[in-house]
Amino acid sequence: xxxxxxxxxxxxxxxxxxxxxxxxxxxxxxxxxxxxxxxxxxxxxxxxxxxxxxxxxxxxxxxxxxxxxxxxxxxxxxxxxxxxxxxxxxxxxxxxxxxxxxxxxxxxxxxxxxxxxxxxxxxxxxxxxxxxxx
Numbered sequence: 001x002x003x004x005x006x007x008x009x010x011x012x013x014x015x016x017x018x019x020x021x022x023x024x025x026x027x028x029x030x031x032x033x034x035x036x037x038x039x040x041x042x043x044x045x046x047x048x049x050x051x052x053x054x055x056x057x058x059x060x061x062x063x064x065x066x067x068x069x070x071x072x073x074x075x076x077x078x079x080x081x082x083x084x085x086x087x088x089x090x091x092x093x094x095x096x097x098x099x100x101x102x103x104x105x106x107x108x109x110x111x112x113x114x115x116x117x118x119x120x121x122x123x124x125x126x127x128x129x130x131x132x133x134x
Contacts, residue, residue, distance in 0.1 A: 001133040004124060007035070010042040013131055017043065020133060023117040025094060027105035030121035035129050036103045039121065040073055047071050047099060055103075060088050070098030076107040085111055 001020060005013045017026070026043075028036040037055045044053040048066035056062040056075045064071040072093050079085060085108045093100055094113065105112060118134035 003131045005129060005131065007038070007127050007129065010039060011046070013039060013129075014042050014046045016131065017119065018046065021117045023115050024098070025100040025112070025116045026102065027112065027116050027118045028101065028103050028121065029105065029118065029134075031123070034121040034123055036121055037075070039129075039131075040101045040103065043101060044071055044073065060084070061093070068099075070096060072096075072098055072100050074100065074102040076102065076104040079107050082108045082111050 003013060003016045005016075028040065030036050041053040044064055048068050049064040049071055050066070051064055053064065053073060054062065056073055057078060060074060060076065060079070062073045064073070074090075074093075076085060090108065090111055094111075102108075102112075105116075105118075120132040120134055122130040122132070124130050
């Protein structure tokens with residue numbers, strides 16, 4: 001499954017993800033600048049979070065609450081090995097009933113288990129992205 005969307009149509013991409021995902025643990029793959037953080041910010045909003053989402057690049061994880069429950073946004077770009085993810089308690093997050101939105105999941109793949117949804121973002125043009133369910 002794939003969807004091509006314009007950056008002004010992030011809501012279309014978010015609805016597509018929420019309508020088609022098989023898991024609440026979403027793994028976002030894509031090169032730097034593909035729009036992972038931008039898409040996740042919109043997804044966090046759609047999940048009912050009232051706070052403005054920001055990238056957890058240095059803190060590794062941001063925790064948000066909504067009426068639907070907890071939403072965790074991870075960014076593992078800067079970690080050296082998966083020990084750092086274990087140190088922040090990734091296993092507890094993954095075992096929770098919350099949404100887990102993970103950027104750079106390739107850094108921690110062996111910790112993630114089977115109940116995940118892989119999503120790949122590709123740059124089509126300056127304002128167009130392709131989203132693929134893997």
